[in-house]
Amino acid sequence: MGVLEHFDDPHIIKMLKEMAEAGKYIVIGVPYSGSVIYKIAKDYSQEKNTWEYRFERDFFTFKDLFRSAGIIPLYEEVIGVVAEAGYMKRINSEGITTLIGHNLQKYFRGYSPVGSWLIAIGTKDPKYAQLFESVNDDNKIRFQQDGAIIEEIKLPSVSIIIPFYNGKEYLGQVLNNISNIQYPCFEVIFVNDGSVDDSNELLKHEIERYNNLRDKVVIHNLVSNVGTFRARYEGVKLCSGEYVFFHDIDDSIFYKSLKRLALHKANIEDNYFIAVSCALKKGLNFTGEIWYHKFLPNVIDYILLELISLSGKVSLINTLLDKENLKDIYSKLIVLFEDIGVKEMKVAEDTILVDEFFLSGIYKGVIPVYYTYQGYETGNPFSMSKQIEQRAKDIPIQCAYSLVKCKKKSILSKIDITELEDKILRRAMQIYNEKLYKTFYDNFHYYKSIFEKKL
Known part of the structure; x- marks a missing residue:
């Protein structure tokens, strides 16, 4: 990535032919000239003589260059939702955060393309082209010493668990959000944590507006307010999915999140934790600030970092958790807490679960990902993250x-x-x-x- 744009067509075609001889598939990444910000930043910098590259050609597609090199174009996608905003520093760096927020807004709503990098895949071999074309969400290509085969993928069932307490102002927003999720097998369990307003009645009424949710939603009412930690556990005991996806009622789910996480899970060992970063928002608008997960060499390093900072470093929210492992850890912690008199835990409850996952050896590594984000609400005055005494x-x-x-x-x-x-x-x-x-x-x-x- 970030090399071919500095060469003219004859040299690019020559390199593509050499790459086609070396591998079964070619994956190319180049700046996407359809990005208005990239194009303006480039033109502006060239006018001001601050563009450090003597030559950089435009790319709106890679198909023609592939064909000229005798390569069959297979796939193109624009990525770099956040990276695109980096070009703003050439014009006005104060606009970077604003542009990130704007891009995230489009990304969560399904607008395309959003980003500044064009990714293209091709092959010179018709056999591998046919193999690639046969891939969908139900299978994948597995390479072997004697070639490649199509291997079936079974997308797991997922239970989205959403606890709430007096959350009626967010019900319309969360239902609209989850109604756009693109995934074939999921259920949504709302755990009413002893609400004293009319949010439960409003939720039942609002669900009727969404035909695609009526058969997917379960409402579980608790007699009294027990806190998020125990409310989530009640949802875990009730759910039927193979994986659990915790979500907060005032946050947002990226509509492709479940599918991308499930496909990622299918390609890695199950003892790796996929960590989803938080894209901050206020109401329906993203602020442009992102709380990124760090790459650390060992799961214990995350625990040590959170202890000395008094802040969780791996989020349990908006990722896929194996239900049986989760239920086992959860039940042991619940028994322990009851034994020592901790009736409810409203802050750091997810951190203690993550720590136990790591300390018990269920996860041996953390993989931060940036193809999906948790839309994290910062404008809720009742959020426990703002309750300093708690x-x-x-x-x-x-x-x-x-x-x-x-x-x-x-x-x-x-x-x-x-x-x-x-x-x-x-x-x-x-x-x-x-x-x-x-x-x-x-x-x-x-x-x-x-x-x-x-x-």
């Missing part, structure tokens, strides 16, 4: 649990544990005022002593 109360539970687990499993030495504990408390002192720090400190030491006995 954070000072609940986060130390998660910190104490993961710290003791690391100690019990001998992941860290006694010296490392002591240093890590010191970093946790120093970070808490930086974040909270004196009163809330005392809450954090007391809860941390209280639950640490309990977990030392129970784990």
